[in-house]
Amino acid sequence: MCFNRFRAIALATATGTLATFSTETNAVEIEYWQYFFDARVTAMEQLIEKFETANPGITVRMTHFPYADYRTKVAAAIPSGEGPDVVQLFYGWLNDYKAASLIQPLPSSEFPSDSIDAAFFPMVSAMREGDSYWALPTAVRSLALFYNTRLFKDAGIEGPPETLDELVEIGRKLTKRDGAGNIIQAGLTLGMTAQDHHWFREGLVRQFGGEPYLDDYRTVNYNSEAGLKAMEFYLGLGAEDGIGAFGFMDEPQAAFKAGRAGMHIDGSFRIGSLNKTRGLKWGVTELPATADGIRSNYSSYWVNAITSKADGEKYDAAVRFMQYITSDEAMQIWLDVVGELPAKPSVGLTEANANDQIFGPFIRGLEYANTTKFVNESAQRQIMIDLVERVNLQGVSIKDALAEAAAAEQKLLDEYHTSKN
Amino acid sequence: MYKRLSIRQKQITWAWAFLAIPVIFYVVIRFYPTGNAMLISFQEWNLLGDRAWIGLANYAKLWNDPVFWQVFRNTFVYLLLGTPISLVLSFFVAYHLDKIRFMHGFIRMLYFLPFMTSAVAMAWVWRWLYQPVPIGLFNNTLAEFGIPQIDFLRSTTNALPAILAPAVWAGLGFQIIIFMAGLRAIPQSYYEAAHIDGVSKWTVLFEITIPLLRPTVVFLTVFSSIGFLRIFDQVYNMTTNDPGGPLNSTKPMVLMIYQSAFTDFEMGYAAAQTVVLFVILLLVSLLQLYLLRDR
Structure with a gap:
């Protein structure tokens, strides 16, 4: 942080000598907070630099914290009049921030909700309430299927699977077992601990003809015929004659990175760390469709919002900063630096981006992606983990385990919504 | 003035x-x-908004939460297995180490080393040792000899002992040092008198050594009990993907408190659990001091 401040000062001095002194005296300083992630900080530094050049009267100071302390610090700072004017938060936290009056809605004059609806990918509408938007993302994330090109070549497989049937067929070719039947190379990584719970909820359940939740994500609905079929398909991948094993190599991404798994479902945020893995040759493709070509994906995102602390000229500066970081230019920078996907089709679906070898499959996935409105993502993920373990470790039938999970998740949703009303 | x-x-x-x-x-x-x-612990608070006074609701929720009772049981399994096993093992090692002169300092250092190692680093190494084939050392060895795999961490029955083992091992060095200090403090003349009387080695052990070690045993029992009741690092780091799992079978109270506070943001509920843990620690310590008091 010290280093950033030093850079900010250095930058200010540099621009100060170039610019006239009159702009310096009128300068408004606003503060921006995000959690620490190397590429995100670098990207934001670039955005701030460009923003300050375009808006000579405004300086933006960025502060970042380790992810673990983030919420505590934000919560402590804003009510006491300290802290950020513009803050980054996970989309799932919006209700909590709204309820605690930490953020204020974006002004509808600068952010008319109808044109935002038209300009952004559809799942962003989760941030809209009535006629105003509360927050907007710079970038979004979706899921795709990573595959190990070297293992594919060794097994003589032409290309990645297009459908779920092909996924199983190719997975079978890639799976290797030792004499005792233990998997030593998996066709597909499996584990609700990674991204598979999203794949099940918003991917498989919908592809098997179901609707995972009803009433704006207030009612659990995957305990249905389609949900059961989806779960049977998923758990079947890890059964005796399956194409993977739960707990193989400790965690799914580790197995894929070590070249011990042929295919792996993960988010766009994994690209960076896979690129850094030495000796790993990989490709990526869209999540497999059903035989009838139905596809479905999951998307999540971090948003930026103006805090209740910002007022007067700081508020105006914060609005302009928000406009900039949700602009097409900012989204392209974010994609290039962080590898997270643009939140608007106008940037995402450009010829270059949509056909990009790596980003393309994720961006195309956004068109049919849904965003689960979690009330407590880690608790809801835990329910999925427990479901799989009840079946695998305790021999509970899939039907019973699914019903139990649905009931537990419904209880969680009810508790949250009743405490809010 | x-x-x-x-x-x-x-x-x-x-x-x-x-x-x-x-x-x-x-x-x-x-x-x-x-x-x-x-x-x-008497309030509802999610870290962001205002605190609301809700009386004993957090405690009532705790009482009716099946996970809490499972966690309560786990915590005592850690205590009731961990403390006696580590005391017996460390006494056994200290007793014999005290008798040897050859490379005494080096061996003592070997036993003490794990105590100085970061619990986090150690937990991750053990987590790796416990993995199924093709990466886990233990299971790879079993596979070499054609013995079926053991699910160490992915099992509701084996996981807790598997996590407890490195915790016991890590604490051993410290307990050995304390036991050896206790052994050295016993006056040599008692042993000489026993030798002249020609009593057996077992009599010396049970009539002289162990009774005179009482203050050491009291200290170590209380100290290691508090340690096992507050176990967290090993469990959390060996099960990060499913903390305290599978199916809560390894979750100790401190981990449940941590999750309530920092993943569910239910600060009141977490505080109620800490109060319960505090009371348990107090009662267990008082009970031990009472049972092991000088008569």
Whole structure:
């Protein structure tokens, strides 16, 4: 942080000598907070630099914290009049921030909700309430299927699977077992601990003809015929004659990175760390469709919002900063630096981006992606983990385990919504 | 006014002046948060909004939460397995180590080394050792000999002992050192007298050594019990993907508190659990001091 401040000062001095002194005296300083992630900080530094050049009267100071302390610090700072004017938060936290009056809605004059609806990918509408938007993302994330090109070549497989049937067929070719039947190379990584719970909820359940939740994500609905079929398909991948094993190599991404798994479902945020893995040759493709070509994906995102602390000229500066970081230019920078996907089709679906070898499959996935409105993502993920373990470790039938999970998740949703009303 | 005080009163004034620093430190760093935690346990608070007074609702929720009872049971399994096993093992090692001269210092260092190692690093290495084929050392060895795989961490019955083992191992070095100090403190003349009387080795052990080690045993029992009741690092780091899993079978109270507070953001519920843990720690320590008191 010290280093950033030093850079900010250095930058200010540099621009100060170039610019006239009159702009310096009128300068408004606003503060921006995000959690620490190397590429995100670098990207934001670039955005701030460009923003300050375009808006000579405004300086933006960025502060970042380790992810673990983030919420505590934000919560402590804003009510006491300290802290950020513009803050980054996970989309799932919006209700909590709204309820605690930490953020204020974006002004509808600068952010008319109808044109935002038209300009952004559809799942962003989760941030809209009535006629105003509360927050907007710079970038979004979706899921795709990573595959190990070297293992594919060794097994003589032409290309990645297009459908779920092909996924199983190719997975079978890639799976290797030792004499005792233990998997030593998996066709597909499996584990609700990674991204598979999203794949099940918003991917498989919908592809098997179901609707995972009803009433704006207030009612659990995957305990249905389609949900059961989806779960049977998923758990079947890890059964005796399956194409993977739960707990193989400790965690799914580790197995894929070590070249011990042929295919792996993960988010766009994994690209960076896979690129850094030495000796790993990989490709990526869209999540497999059903035989009838139905596809479905999951998307999540971090948003930026103006805090209740910002007022007067700081508020105006914060609005302009928000406009900039949700602009097409900012989204392209974010994609290039962080590898997270643009939140608007106008940037995402450009010829270059949509056909990009790596980003393309994720961006195309956004068109049919849904965003689960979690009330407590880690608790809801835990329910999925427990479901799989009840079946695998305790021999509970899939039907019973699914019903139990649905009931537990419904209880969680009810508790949250009743405490809010 | 200061001049009119007697020397004794001046001494007391100065004593308090110096004591004030640690006293203020303790009040601010220890007692204020403890008191505050007790207060929060009667409130509902998600870290962001206002605190709302809800009386005993957090405690009622705790009482009716099946996960809490499972966690309660786990915590005592850690305690009831961990403390006796580690005491017996460390006494056995210390007793024999005390008798050898050859490479004594080196061997003692080997036993002490795990105690100085970071629990986090150690937990991750053990987590790796416990993996199924093709990466886990233990299971790879079993596979070499054609023995079926053992699910160490992915099992509701094996996972807790598997996590407890490195925790016991890590604490061993410290307990051995304390036991050896205790052994050295026993006057040599008792052993000489016993030798002249020609009593057996077992009699010496049970009539002289162990009774005279009572203060050491009391200290180590209380100390290691508190340690096992507060176990966290090993469990959390060996099960990060499913903390305290599978199916809560390894979750100790401290981990449940951590999750309630920092993943569910239910600060009141977490505070209620800390109060319960505090009471348990207090009762267990008092009970042990009572049972092991000098008669």
